[in-house]
Amino acid sequence: MTTPEWPVLRRYDADHSLRIALPLGGIGTGTVSLGGRGDLRDWEIRNQPAKGFAPRDSFFAVRAGDAVRALEGPIDPVLYEGWEGAAVPNHSLPRFARSEFLGAYPLGQVLLDDPDMPVTVRLQAFNPLVPSDVEASSLPVAVLRYAVTNTDGEPLDVTVAGSVRNPGKRPRNERRGDGVLLRSGGDELVERWGSLALAVLDEDDVTVRTAWAGSSWGGPLLDFWDDLSADGRLDERPADGEPVASVAALRTLEPGETHAFTFLLTWHFPNRRDWRGENVIGNHYAVAYGDAWDVIDTVAPKLAELEDRTVAFVGALTGSDLPAAIVEAALSNVSTLRSPTCFRTPDGRFYGWEGCHDDSGSCYGNCTHVWNYEHTTPYLFGELARSMRELEFRYATADDGHMSFRLELPLDRARSHGVAAADGQMGCLVKLHREWRLSGDDDLLRELWPAARRALEFAWVPGGWDADRDGVMEGSQHNTMDVEYFGPNPQVGTWYLAALRAAEEMAWHLGDDEFAATCADLFARGSAWIDANLFNGEYYRHEIRPPGSEDAIAPGLRLPGIGARDLTEPELQIGDGCLTDQLVGQHVARLTGLGDLLDTGHVRTTLRSILRHNDRTAPGAPFNPKRSYALAGEPGLQVASYPHGDRPARPFPYFAEVWTGLEYTAAIGLLQASLTDEAIQVVEAVRSRFDGRRRNPFDEAECGHHYVRAMAAWGTIPALTGFGYDGVNGALRFASADLTGGPVTWFWAGGDAWGTVTQAPCDDGVRVGVAVRGGRLRLTVLTIDGIGTAELPGRVLSAGATADATVG
Numbered sequence: 001m002t003t004p005e006w007p008v009l010r011r012y013d014a015d016h017s018l019r020i021a022l023p024l025g026g027i028g029t030g031t032v033s034l035g036g037r038g039d040l041r042d043w044e045i046r047n048q049p050a051k052g053f054a055p056r057d058s059f060f061a062v063r064a065g066d067a068v069r070a071l072e073g074p075i076d077p078v079l080y081e082g083w084e085g086a087a088v089p090n091h092s093l094p095r096f097a098r099s100e101f102l103g104a105y106p107l108g109q110v111l112l113d114d115p116d117m118p119v120t121v122r123l124q125a126f127n128p129l130v131p132s133d134v135e136a137s138s139l140p141v142a143v144l145r146y147a148v149t150n151t152d153g154e155p156l157d158v159t160v161a162g163s164v165r166n167p168g169k170r171p172r173n174e175r176r177g178d179g180v181l182l183r184s185g186g187d188e189l190v191e192r193w194g195s196l197a198l199a200v201l202d203e204d205d206v207t208v209r210t211a212w213a214g215s216s217w218g219g220p221l222l223d224f225w226d227d228l229s230a231d232g233r234l235d236e237r238p239a240d241g242e243p244v245a246s247v248a249a250l251r252t253l254e255p256g257e258t259h260a261f262t263f264l265l266t267w268h269f270p271n272r273r274d275w276r277g278e279n280v281i282g283n284h285y286a287v288a289y290g291d292a293w294d295v296i297d298t299v300a301p302k303l304a305e306l307e308d309r310t311v312a313f314v315g316a317l318t319g320s321d322l323p324a325a326i327v328e329a330a331l332s333n334v335s336t337l338r339s340p341t342c343f344r345t346p347d348g349r350f351y352g353w354e355g356c357h358d359d360s361g362s363c364y365g366n367c368t369h370v371w372n373y374e375h376t377t378p379y380l381f382g383e384l385a386r387s388m389r390e391l392e393f394r395y396a397t398a399d400d401g402h403m404s405f406r407l408e409l410p411l412d413r414a415r416s417h418g419v420a421a422a423d424g425q426m427g428c429l430v431k432l433h434r435e436w437r438l439s440g441d442d443d444l445l446r447e448l449w450p451a452a453r454r455a456l457e458f459a460w461v462p463g464g465w466d467a468d469r470d471g472v473m474e475g476s477q478h479n480t481m482d483v484e485y486f487g488p489n490p491q492v493g494t495w496y497l498a499a500l501r502a503a504e505e506m507a508w509h510l511g512d513d514e515f516a517a518t519c520a521d522l523f524a525r526g527s528a529w530i531d532a533n534l535f536n537g538e539y540y541r542h543e544i545r546p547p548g549s550e551d552a553i554a555p556g557l558r559l560p561g562i563g564a565r566d567l568t569e570p571e572l573q574i575g576d577g578c579l580t581d582q583l584v585g586q587h588v589a590r591l592t593g594l595g596d597l598l599d600t601g602h603v604r605t606t607l608r609s610i611l612r613h614n615d616r617t618a619p620g621a622p623f624n625p626k627r628s629y630a631l632a633g634e635p636g637l638q639v640a641s642y643p644h645g646d647r648p649a650r651p652f653p654y655f656a657e658v659w660t661g662l663e664y665t666a667a668i669g670l671l672q673a674s675l676t677d678e679a680i681q682v683v684e685a686v687r688s689r690f691d692g693r694r695r696n697p698f699d700e701a702e703c704g705h706h707y708v709r710a711m712a713a714w715g716t717i718p719a720l721t722g723f724g725y726d727g728v729n730g731a732l733r734f735a736s737a738d739l740t741g742g743p744v745t746w747f748w749a750g751g752d753a754w755g756t757v758t759q760a761p762c763d764d765g766v767r768v769g770v771a772v773r774g775g776r777l778r779l780t781v782l783t784i785d786g787i788g789t790a791e792l793p794g795r796v797l798s799a800g801a802t803a804d805a806t807v808g
Contacts, residue, residue, distance in 0.1 A: 003147040003260045006124060006311060007318040009104040009328050012036060016692035017101045018076045022108040023335045023698060023706075024127045024142035027134060027381070028344035029285045032142050032265065034125045036101045036692060037073035038110035039089070045140070045267040046167070047191040047283070049340040049356040051705065054089045055165035057212070057221060057244045060263075061093070062148065063159040063232045064119040068225065071121060071146060071160070073099020073112055096121070104314050105129075105331050105698060106338070118152035119253075124260075127338065128306035131313055131380045131754040132775035136306060138344070140267045140285050140292075141299050143307070147260040150253035159232035160261040161248035163212075163224065164198050171243035173210040178203065179264075180210055180245035181293040189280060194269030197292035201262045201300055203249035207234040214241035264303075266295035272343060274409035275353075275364035281409055284344035309774070316756055316773055320747040321737075325684040326720060328697075329664065329713040332690075334376055335698045337384075339706035349391060350377075350384040351409075355704025362704030365406030365417065366391060368424025369480035372495070373584070373661045374711035375591070378434055379718065382751025386435050386444060392428045393451035401451075401458030402556050403428065405478070419559045422465050422477035423492045425455055426499035430585070433502035434592040438751045440727025440778065442509075449510055456503050456519070459496070463554035471500065471526020474545055476553040481652045483572040484563040487545030491574070493530050494585025497523055497597040501589060509728070523597075531599045538609040538643075540582050540602075542574035571650040577640040578613045581662040582606065587669045591715060593724050604673045610666055611678060613641040616658060622647070624656035629701065635685035637663045660686050660700045661709025664716060671719035683716060717747065721757075722785055725750040730780035730794060732770065734759075736787050739766070753777035753797075759784065765808015772797040779803055 012020060017036025025031025030045035040058065044050045060071040070093035079088050096112040103109075106129045112121040124145040130136040150156045166173055169192075170185025179199025187193060200206055213223040220242045227234055232250045249261050270286035273279060289295050299306070317327055336342070340361070342352040354363035354370045363370070366388060378385040395414035397403045405421035407414050432452055436445045459465040465475040477485045477492045485492060500523040507516035534540045547553055547567050564570035583606060586597045596603070614637040615621070616630060622641065630636040636658040640651070647655075663686050670679035690697045700710035717723070722735025727750075734757055737744035743760035753775030760767045766787050770779065780794040782805050790805035797803060 003122060003124065003145070003258060004307070004311065006107045006109060007104045007315045008102045008109070009318055009324065009331065010697070012101040012103065012692040014073055014076070014099050017073070017099065018078070018693050019696040020101055020103070020692045021696050021698065022103060022105065022125070023339050024106070024108075024125055025338050026127055026138040026140060026285065027338050027384070028138055028283065028342055028350070029140040029338070030267065030269070031339055034108045034110070037075070037099050038112060038123050039072050040142075041089070043167075044340045046194065046269045047272045049359055049361065049705070051358040055167045056089065057242070058164045059090045059093065060144070060146065060160065060162045061228065062119065062121065062146070063161070063228055064117060064148070065152070065156050066229075067117055068094070068229045069114065069117060070095045071112065071123065072096065073110065101692070103697065104318055105335050106310065107314055118150065118156055119158060120149045120151055122147040126307070126310060128310050129313065129334070129338070130306070130309045130774060131749050132382070132752050134381050134383050136309065137338075137381070138285055139299055140295055142265040143303065144263045144265060145260050146263075147258055148253065149258040150255055153255050155255065156253050157232055157250060158253050158259070159228065159248050159250040161228055161234065161246055162198055162200070162263050163244055163246040164196060164265070166196065166243040166245065168192065168194070173243055173245045175208055175210055176293045178206045178208070179247050179293075179296065180208060181291065182243070182245055183291070189271055191271050191273055192269065193271055194267065195292040197264075197266045197296050198245060198247050199264050199296050200247050200249045201264065201303070203251070203261065205250040207248050209234045209236055209246040211237045211239050212242040212244040212246070213237045220244065264296050264300065266292045266299070268292040268295060275361065279410055282346040284346050284348055287346050312773060313754070317747045320756060321744045322717065322720065322746060323680050325680055325687055326716045329683050329687055330717055332698050333700060333710045333713045334380065336706040336708060336711050337376060337381070341706045341708060348387070350387040352708060353704070355702060355707035357704055365408065368392065368403065368405040368428055369421040370708050372424060372427035372431070372480070373665060373709040375715035375718070376711035376713075378431070378438060378751050379714055379749045380751070380754070382435065382439055385431070385751065386439065386441070389428070389432050389435050389444070389448060393432065393448040393455065397451045397455050399454070400461070401454035401456070403455050403458075418556055419478060420458070420556055421479055422473060423479045423495045425458070426492070426495040426585070427588070429456060429499040430495070430502045430588055430592060430594070433506055433594070435751075436506065437593060437726050437728060442728070445506060446510065449506060452506065453503070453512070453515060456499060461554050463552055464557070466496070469522065470529065471497070471522035471524070472529050476547060476557045478557060478559055478563070481654055482562060483652050484558055485542065485573060486547055486564070486570050487543045488530065488534060489542035489574055490530065490534055490540035490582040491579055491584060493526070493534070494583055494597055496585070497526055497530070498585040498589040498594060500526065501594040501597070502592070505594065527597055531602055535599075535602045539578045539606040541576050544570065544573050544575060546570050571648065572652050573648055574640065574652055575648045576644065576646045577642050577651060577655060578609060579640045580610055580614050580637045581665045583669055584665050587665060587672060587715070587719075590672050591668070591718055593726065603669070604675075607666070607669050607673055607675060610637065613643040614638050622656045626653060627657055629660070630658040630689060634689050636689065637666060637682065659702050659709060661702065661707070661712045664710070664712040668712070668715045668719040671716060676720070679716070721746045721748065723748045723750070727778060730778040731783065732777075732779055732781070733783035733785065736766070736784050750777070762806060764806050766806070768805050768807055770797075770803045772799055772801050774799050782807065
């Protein structure tokens, strides 16, 4: 088998591979991660996060002539010490002297070489990722291809062998074809019950062990190593030995010849439980397969196609003319969708924690205010985004419009959490508008509109967020900072303005003209008031208005025990702070075609003030009393600053932290304001902290690993390119590119289709070519902002189709 060329975004030498763990798993399937030195770590496939877990004696090795090595690079010296020596799995194995990691998610490559080995090795590992195709991107498989090159002057017998320990109770390993199925025994309803499988593809000389020797004191590993070293083939051991399975393939390579040994590692663990671990709710992926070997039988025949489609996606994005830092941030954070943060139930519905602790989920329930920030799901997998909107409005929203910001499971108790978040609830209205526009699905809008309207009207209940109906939220506003704000503020205020604009547009479309007019009036008054009263000449501030007592607050708006205790002089407020995400509603409104919410001059000034005041490396950066996501002299934007020395005695809890999701949100705004260089610098600063040595480039943590808010990074792509799509009427638009250096190609994705757009100068204006690389796109109108619009023959473009027009 030949080794295809894969695109590469970034290379990491051995010193910067320490923390790398690239998830190899599908959407909602769990994952095994490819470590920076070529090891497999963080086996999170049994329905729970499992940072640091790897089944003992699970590794790949190569025999080349008489030399045998683990297919891993050197162990970093900081990992040498532990109570029994190095705590690294398989630390005692001889390994390659040098390694380098090449990454462009979901494609990970490890280069291995050693002066004492007659071969070099390129490991290529991935899991299929195809925008707009949820099922192709939801496979429980890690593809591991070891391309071995004979660097000797003589023919060489080469064996690649993979070993996996069955981690289940009462394990049973069975030979299947050119591989092994590893089953769990015992209780078939526990979360960890299921199966693993390991197989090698398209090899002629394959030997298999279903068990290792049953001796003690390192004897099983020694026996395996000696057996492999003897002749490159494996002999079976008694079934009552160690439950470690091994699969080996041998081939003779001529001098200079390269051969790729391809292994599939698959899994099937059907018994996912709900957020609290009380009820089995199941996994969508598990419904499609009987066990892990069934996955191999299904995936193997389609592997070449799946790889081609994955590489085509990554190649189109990395090969475009988008800035490298923006591409890296956007692509690397797609990994969160395919981490233990996210899952799907058997009915196909999509759910997510906020992130993951080392061994459990972090903050349950499709949290509306955190999921507000991410832009990856709607632009890459519209089906999943629409699933979340259905859950929010059909199940989380009560008859009075109160939306629980955490969704309980099973769904018959969906609203039992009982607290609404002002920013989360308003954001769901904006996202419903986005999903409707991107998909053109009027049926979706009609179905969910009654609940959506109630969700907005809930803001106007007595004691509510905008009880006086003036377009400004003054009431008790629980929000993503995990406290309640009292009084008008830009963070929640812009979400409200965006929701009013979204509701206006949806209502007009459905013929609900009176409600649309009401929303338009509230928006106009609220926008004018915020500009006139909250903008202080540099940025927008928070005007604290104490409610006085609990009696002034409508039920279901306060999370007990977490916010202010003194409602006459409430603590945990923003006050005069300069928030990094204070304009989040404005930025999302621009992305979704709702236009500007506030004065554009004020917005631009605010963005510059955020850069100036919230730089954590600037003199006078505040003391941080809580979590540290940036340390020492690392660059970044802190959540808030108090540049004029008027910080409340106890501001909201996270004011001095650094959250990548907020930094990306600021970058989106900077791009929309044509402050492109500044935006790229913000993104570059974020990614410099995830350099492979200090932090994992594929795990931007906040309240947990693989944190959802970091998926805001994808929003920088439509912000820079001006991408907008209205599926209702088939209208596609982009910003005008700078063509002084010649044609410019950008990547685009709209949830149900993806591709590239190229702008090139021509005598009549700009020649625009739209290429659809995946999905289906209805296209009738093409607009280049500031240049013009071209009418196109109304048609639906499928993968491989193009449309060309001259705009000018």
